Structures are given as structure tokens and as C-alpha cells.
Amino acid sequence: MKRIGVLTSGGDAPGMNAAIRAVVRHSIFNGVEVYGIKKGYQGLINADFVKMDLGSVGDIIHRGGTILRTARSEEFKTEEGIAKAIKNLKDYGIEGLVVIGGDGSFRGAYELSKRGIAAIGVPGTIDNDIPYTEYTIGFDTAVNTVVEAVNKIRDTATSHERTFIVEVMGRESGNIALYAGVASGAENILVPEIPYDINEVCKKIMNGYKRGKLHSIIILAEGAGHSFDVGKKIHEITGLETRIIVLGHVQRGGTPTAFDRIMASRMGAKAVELLxxxxxxxxxxxxxxxxxxxxxxxIKEKKKTFNMELYELANILSI
Structure with missing residues (x-):
């Protein structure tokens, strides 16, 4: 293989740049040319390619986001879009592709592989919802971002003796909520995978106040319910003053942790080796x-199993 391409697709995740850096430098070390494809699969269709050299990835390992940018492409889901992408790859002599992204990105990589373009997937998503891997690039950083925010929220929650609901990302996956909740000692963790009874949530909150607790922290994955609706119900049942914090896209940004940088570097290099x-x-x-x-x-046939052991431990430790 003489020439490969690399793209990032779907939602950005801290550590993607470390993976791009590893792909570029490991390829060049092995005498393989590398082209960066901007804006994901739409970039494949538009032939938005740029030749990468050692300097192209200098000073990026610590940066969040992705220097190649990312976008979603409805056009790539069509046969016409895929045909355009393959033509552009062949015109540039690109024989293989490293795709950094989530399950939707991997479906695209699989479609290309069926049509003769060698494709290797590198899991990059803060949701950590890809099966057959314990961690995905960006997840550790996102969890640490939430924990840092909760640490600060807990200070003001204690000062004012309030209940805080911290809404985190995760429409279909509660992994960020679960791991951040355990790490920050949240009193309740609400995730889309596990049904919950709001009355039981309130009971746990009130039991804490009765034994002298000055505050309560609830971590809510966005897929488990609207935080403002949950907060309203808690206030109605308990009478306690409740505040809502929606962390939103702050979880996608920031400097990747050492763990994410190292894992992304290893994954990017291995992807090149496979090609x-x-x-x-x-x-x-x-x-x-x-x-x-x-x-x-x-990957496309299986859904990642929710960590019930950790979830049950969280319930035990938050009594």
C-alpha cells in the first residue's frame, strides 16, 4: 500500500487529533503517503483532500476537536454518494482509509470495504457506546470534564443546601452519567438503559437530608428524561429547592487526558499497520x-452491554 487517507466523522471527541497524528507519522515512517480528508464522508464526496506531512500534525496531540473537521453526510448514505467517494479515492490513488468515529462512521467504512476500498475503524466518541472495546477515544476526557464540573457545583450546593440536577450527554447511552456519577459520588444516577421511579429518587434525597446531608447531586443522562421536568417533579414531591445544570457541548471540548492521548496514538498506529x-x-x-x-x-450487529455491576455499586455507595 502506497497511499492512505484518514478522516474523522460524526461527533468530535477529545483525542481525535492524537489519533490523526499517529496515523500520519506511522504511515510516513513506513514509507506510505497520507491524505487528510476534511469534513468526514462529505469531504470524500467533495474531494476535499489535503496531503499530510510530518509538520501537518505538529503540536496537535494536546488539542481537542479535530483538525480535519467533521460533518454528517446524508449524501453518503446513497449509492450515488458512495460512488462519488470511491471515484475520488481512486482518482487520488488512495488504496486504504482510516475512519475515526462512531457506529455510523463504521457503517460507512464497512460499505466502502465491500466495494474494494480497504477501511479500518478507530472508535472515537465520547459516548463509549461501541461494542468490543472497553473505551472509545474521548470518553475518559468527557467523564473528567463532568467530574470537574460536579466538584464545583457541589461547593455551591452545600453552601445553599440545594439539590442539583446535572444533565450530561447521552441520548441512548448512559455511560458518561454512570462513570461520572460514580467518580463524583452522586446521590442518584439516571440513565436511559434503566427505568427509574421518581418517588424512589426523592426518597433517597430525603433520607440523605434527614441524616444531615446539606445537598444532593443527581447526574442525569439526556436520554433518561428532560432535566427541567425531573427537577419540577422533585420539587413538587420534596419541596426542596432544585437547580438544573445542563453541561451540553462543553463535554466534547478541552484538552484530552493522558489516557485518551495514549490510547488514540496506539489505535491510530495499529490502524496503519493493518492497512x-x-x-x-x-x-x-x-x-x-x-x-x-x-x-x-x-460491530453493526451488536449493542454494547451496559455495565450493571458498576451501576449497582453506585446505588450501594450512595445510600
Whole structure:
């Protein structure tokens, strides 16, 4: 393989730049040319390609977001769009592609692989909802961002003796809420995977106040309910003053943690190794400290299992 491309697709995640850097430099080290594809799959269709060199990825490992930008492409979901993308890749002599993104991005990579373009997926999403990998790029940073915010919120919650609901990202996945909730000692963690009884939530809050607690922190994944509606119900049932904090896109930004930088670097380098070896339709994952490889076809057939053991531990520790 003489020339490969790299793109980021879907939502941005801290650590994507570290992965891009690893792809570019590992390729050049092995005598392979690299083209960056801007704005994801739409960039493939528009031939928005730029040749990358060592300097192209200098001083980016610590930066959040993605220097290649990202976008969603409805056109790529059509046969005409895929045909345009493949033509552009062939016109540029690009034989393989590293796709950094989530499950939707991987579906696109799989479609390209079926049509003769070697494609390797690198999981980059703050939701950590990709199966066959313990962590995805950006998740650790997002969790730490939430924990840092909750630490500050807890100070004012104690001063005013209030209940705070902190809404975090996760329409279909409660992983950020779960991990951040455990790490910050939240009294309640509400996620879309597990139904909850608002009366039980209120009971736990009141039990805490009765034994002298000065505040209560609830971490709510956005897919588990509207935070303002939940806050209104808690106030109606308990009479306690409740405040709502919606962290929103702050969770996507910021400097990636050391863990995300190292994992992204390892994943990006392994993706290049696989392309050089002639592999395609694979995902590079992370498990028990090691880089693991999974068929992309398996990714689209399975949903990641929610960590019930950690969720139950959170309930025990928050009594």
C-alpha cells in the first residue's frame, strides 16, 4: 500500500487529533503517503483532500476537536454518494482509509470495504457506546470534564443546601452519567438503559437530608428524561429547592487526558499497520490494556452491554 487517507466523522471527541497524528507519522515512517480528508464522508464526496506531512500534525496531540473537521453526510448514505467517494479515492490513488468515529462512521467504512476500498475503524466518541472495546477515544476526557464540573457545583450546593440536577450527554447511552456519577459520588444516577421511579429518587434525597446531608447531586443522562421536568417533579414531591445544570457541548471540548492521548496514538498506529498488512473491514479496540481487533461486521450487529455491576455499586455507595 502506497497511499492512505484518514478522516474523522460524526461527533468530535477529545483525542481525535492524537489519533490523526499517529496515523500520519506511522504511515510516513513506513514509507506510505497520507491524505487528510476534511469534513468526514462529505469531504470524500467533495474531494476535499489535503496531503499530510510530518509538520501537518505538529503540536496537535494536546488539542481537542479535530483538525480535519467533521460533518454528517446524508449524501453518503446513497449509492450515488458512495460512488462519488470511491471515484475520488481512486482518482487520488488512495488504496486504504482510516475512519475515526462512531457506529455510523463504521457503517460507512464497512460499505466502502465491500466495494474494494480497504477501511479500518478507530472508535472515537465520547459516548463509549461501541461494542468490543472497553473505551472509545474521548470518553475518559468527557467523564473528567463532568467530574470537574460536579466538584464545583457541589461547593455551591452545600453552601445553599440545594439539590442539583446535572444533565450530561447521552441520548441512548448512559455511560458518561454512570462513570461520572460514580467518580463524583452522586446521590442518584439516571440513565436511559434503566427505568427509574421518581418517588424512589426523592426518597433517597430525603433520607440523605434527614441524616444531615446539606445537598444532593443527581447526574442525569439526556436520554433518561428532560432535566427541567425531573427537577419540577422533585420539587413538587420534596419541596426542596432544585437547580438544573445542563453541561451540553462543553463535554466534547478541552484538552484530552493522558489516557485518551495514549490510547488514540496506539489505535491510530495499529490502524496503519493493518492497512499495510492488507487487512480491511476491521475495528481497532482497547481491552484490558491491550489493542484488540474486531470485524466491522460484528460491530453493526451488536449493542454494547451496559455495565450493571458498576451501576449497582453506585446505588450501594450512595445510600
Amino acid at each position: 499495510i498488512k492488507g487487512e480491511t473491514a476491521k475495528m481497532v479496540g482497547y481491552s484490558r490494556g491491550e489493542i484488540v481487533i474486531t470485524d466491522l461486521e460484528k
